[in-house]
Amino acid sequence: MKKGSPYADFLFPTDWQNVLFLNYGKVRTASLARVLGTDEKTIEEEAARLGLGEIKEDVRWTKRGYITAIRNNWHFLPLEQIIDLLDTDASSMEKILLEEDFLSVKLGEKPDIGRVAYRPLSARRKRESEKIGKIVQREYVPALSRPFEFNYDECDSPAEDLSSGERVVYLYDAVYGEHGSLPDGELSALAAQGVTGIWMPALLSDFAEHPFAPRPKEEREKRTERMRGILNQCAAHGLKVFLYLNEPRACKTEDLPPQLRGHTVGEYSSLCMGDERTKKYLTDATEQLCRALPGLGGIITITMSENQTHCRYWGETNCPRCKARSMQSLAAEVNNCIAEGARRAGGTVRVVANLWGWSHFMGWTRDAVREGIDLLDASVEIMAVSEYGKKICKGGIESEIIDYSISNPGPSEDSEYLMRYAASRGRKVWAKIQVNNSWECSSVPYIPAYGLVAEHLDRLSALGVNDFMLCWTLGGYPSLGLRLATQYYRAGKGVDLAAFYARAFGEKADAAAAAVQKIERAFAEFPFSLNVLYFAPHTLGGGELWSTEEIGLPATMVCFSYDDTEKYAQPYGEEIYLSQMKKLSEGFCEGVSLLERAVAQDAYGKEVCLFARAAGLHYVSAYHHARFTAEKKRGFPDRVYALQIVKEEEQAVRELYRLQAADARIGFESSNQYYYNENSLLAKIVNLNRVAQRLEKTEKPDA
Numbered sequence: 001m002k003k004g005s006p007y008a009d010f011l012f013p014t015d016w017q018n019v020l021f022l023n024y025g026k027v028r029t030a031s032l033a034r035v036l037g038t039d040e041k042t043i044e045e046e047a048a049r050l051g052l053g054e055i056k057e058d059v060r061w062t063k064r065g066y067i068t069a070i071r072n073n074w075h076f077l078p079l080e081q082i083i084d085l086l087d088t089d090a091s092s093m094e095k096i097l098l099e100e101d102f103l104s105v106k107l108g109e110k111p112d113i114g115r116v117a118y119r120p121l122s123a124r125r126k127r128e129s130e131k132i133g134k135i136v137q138r139e140y141v142p143a144l145s146r147p148f149e150f151n152y153d154e155c156d157s158p159a160e161d162l163s164s165g166e167r168v169v170y171l172y173d174a175v176y177g178e179h180g181s182l183p184d185g186e187l188s189a190l191a192a193q194g195v196t197g198i199w200m201p202a203l204l205s206d207f208a209e210h211p212f213a214p215r216p217k218e219e220r221e222k223r224t225e226r227m228r229g230i231l232n233q234c235a236a237h238g239l240k241v242f243l244y245l246n247e248p249r250a251c252k253t254e255d256l257p258p259q260l261r262g263h264t265v266g267e268y269s270s271l272c273m274g275d276e277r278t279k280k281y282l283t284d285a286t287e288q289l290c291r292a293l294p295g296l297g298g299i300i301t302i303t304m305s306e307n308q309t310h311c312r313y314w315g316e317t318n319c320p321r322c323k324a325r326s327m328q329s330l331a332a333e334v335n336n337c338i339a340e341g342a343r344r345a346g347g348t349v350r351v352v353a354n355l356w357g358w359s360h361f362m363g364w365t366r367d368a369v370r371e372g373i374d375l376l377d378a379s380v381e382i383m384a385v386s387e388y389g390k391k392i393c394k395g396g397i398e399s400e401i402i403d404y405s406i407s408n409p410g411p412s413e414d415s416e417y418l419m420r421y422a423a424s425r426g427r428k429v430w431a432k433i434q435v436n437n438s439w440e441c442s443s444v445p446y447i448p449a450y451g452l453v454a455e456h457l458d459r460l461s462a463l464g465v466n467d468f469m470l471c472w473t474l475g476g477y478p479s480l481g482l483r484l485a486t487q488y489y490r491a492g493k494g495v496d497l498a499a500f501y502a503r504a505f506g507e508k509a510d511a512a513a514a515a516v517q518k519i520e521r522a523f524a525e526f527p528f529s530l531n532v533l534y535f536a537p538h539t540l541g542g543g544e545l546w547s548t549e550e551i552g553l554p555a556t557m558v559c560f561s562y563d564d565t566e567k568y569a570q571p572y573g574e575e576i577y578l579s580q581m582k583k584l585s586e587g588f589c590e591g592v593s594l595l596e597r598a599v600a601q602d603a604y605g606k607e608v609c610l611f612a613r614a615a616g617l618h619y620v621s622a623y624h625h626a627r628f629t630a631e632k633k634r635g636f637p638d639r640v641y642a643l644q645i646v647k648e649e650e651q652a653v654r655e656l657y658r659l660q661a662a663d664a665r666i667g668f669e670s671s672n673q674y675y676y677n678e679n680s681l682l683a684k685i686v687n688l689n690r691v692a693q694r695l696e697k698t699e700k701p702d703a
Contacts, residue, residue, distance in 0.1 A: 001112045005075045006551040010690045013125045022072045025055035035085045038118040051136025067673040078113045101671040108556035145664040152189035165466035168197040169476035174670040187237040189478035194486025197240035208285035213251045231295045240297025250308035262319040263311040270311045274321035286341025290349045298350035303331035304357025315363045328372030339377040354383040382422045383430035386410035395576040404438045407526045409456035430467040436475040439533045442669045444611040445477035458494040466491040473671045515595035522587025527580035535568035537561035537625040541618035542653035543676030545687045548694045563629045585619040614666045617656045624649040650688045657681040
């Protein structure tokens with residue numbers, strides 16, 4: 001465990017000021033005072049000294065932005081003080097870290113931070129703080145758009161009925177309320193865009209009795225009632241609900257009878273499918289779920305994933321019974337148990353098997369995929385992740401798509417083969433694609449890459465695909481771009497891209513299309529790999545702090561990149577990664593400038609340009625980050641050049657801060673909440689000033 005904050009010398013004069021600045025207005029002032037061991041009056045006075053006097057308390061951050069708060073404080077407070085700051089408890093924090101979309105993995109190793117407490121400032125510290133406060137006051141702009149209040153007004157007229165095919169998304173603002181309430185404005189807008197349903201993650205044990213790890217009946221009934229409310233609310237907008245199941249979930253080994261324990265990892269064991277009780281549980285629980293939720297649109301399963309389920313969920317197994325079984329037989333068996341449960345319940349619940357992980361990446365051959373499909377119950381529909389496995393070459397380095405990409409339109413050869421084979425066996429075929437955004441830039445609701453999306457859809461049209469999951473947990477914002485897959489798409493005919501541009505941009509359609517094509521040419525240079533996608537600095541962009549000293553922590557998933565180029569730039573290496581990011585950032589921003597000149601004054605064009613500019617700034621900051629890290633590792637041989645990078649990054653952060661102040665949709669992604677907020681972006685500007693001061697000193701910074 002690393003001792004102390006890696007940024008301790010690169011923000012404010014004292015450790016408690018770091019905490020105050022990053023949290024003022026985002027938690028209750030009383031909580032901040034309690035954590036720092038002082039009173040509210042002192043907190044307000046010291047916040048004003050640092051230039052934060054205009055920021056008002058907004059307690060919604062502790063309810064809807066708690067992941068942002070945990071991330072912002074990860075390097076500055078010990079965990080027990082973060083718990084206190086958020087007015088929660090250790091048990092709730094443990095649940096958040098373990099169950100909120102792998103948050104503990106995203107945050108990575110927690111630096112060993114000593115307890116932080118307020119201490120009166122010395123005269124010298126006061127002068128330093130007041131100087132910083134003037135910088136902050138100079139940079140501060142009032143927010144024109146409130147966080148968590150998202151605008152869906154641009155979604156105007158309903159799309160025509162496309163009842164022949166499903167278009168399913170995950171909600172952009174996916175905070176499911178205590179009473180089963182979803183944002184009606186978003187549901188209405190999605191329906192207007194031709195979306196037919198939403199998908200939501202669920203656990204069988206939330207709704208059905210679990211014989212091995214039971215939950216209180218009252219808790220299950222409460223969740224069931226909430227979900228019924230969600231189904232009714234969605235139905236009022238003409239939308240179906242599909243539940244995403246990743247089952248059977250592992251249980252604590254000590255809770256399972258010895259004969260039921262399968263593959264074991266740490267304290268958890270899989271419910272072995274070699275035991276009839278596991279199959280009975282899956283079938284009975286699914287039946288109970290479907291009977292409890294009349295009107296449920298369907299169940300989407302995933303049977304190979306990071307979540308521990310059957311004994312070969314990740315390939316190899318230490319289960320003696322399942323060592324001799326194939327992955328395809330186990331994956332098919334799970335799907336068939338769920339399909340049988342849905343059938344017993346009657347009704348029209350569809351079971352769709354998402355074949356993510358049925359790939360060579362997880363050890364599957366084409367023969368295994370064919371066998372797995374053939375083993376599925378005849379009622380099970382299949383879903384292919386379209387671009388998964390596509391071969392690519394960037395900067396002379398060959399790679400392939402794992403997971404999701406817009407910059408590399410699918411389908412891959414493997415996915416096309418899978419879809420053709422399933423269709424030949426009489427199965428309904430879905431395609432999982434990304435239309436709005438992807439982990440290539442998840443900080444904006446959508447990227448204007450309409451031509452690339454249309455190219456992807458045209459290829460799927462030739463395969464006769466007419467059912468789509470249009471996004472993973474990101475990409476469900478109700479933009480006009482969704483209509484590429486609804487109103488402007490026909491299976492067998494493709495996408496009418498010209499009609500789309502005419503609808504979106506009117507007489508400026510040609511100019512908009514030309515600008516978007518330039519953006520897309522740059523976007524195609526994105527140095528795609530699993531490491532770049534999840535660990536590189538484009539995710540936080542200008543929100544990640546810098547240091548002239550070696551940080552020495554490993555890059556983490558869609559969170560902190562640190563100075564770990566060796567990890568996040570693979571397989572390209574530093575030099576090629578930098579070359580690709582230069583082409584991407586410069587070309588993307590040039591395209592955005594063209595787009596702004598063409599349509600920035602139009603109603604829809606203004607929003608498109610805003611999000612495109614923010615995406616471009618993320619790529620610019622990622623390029624700056626990697627350049628600065630390269631200079632750091634060489635010992636800053638050219639201080640003038642390093643200072644130039646710092647100044648360029650300061651300008652990029654300043655611009656991003658102003659864009660977010662204008663539109664609170666920038667920086668938000670449902671599973672990560674806000675990647676940054678006004679406090680953290682202003683802190684980054686202060687951080688860059690401190691970095692510049694260190695570089696301007698004549699002595700060489702400590703390694």
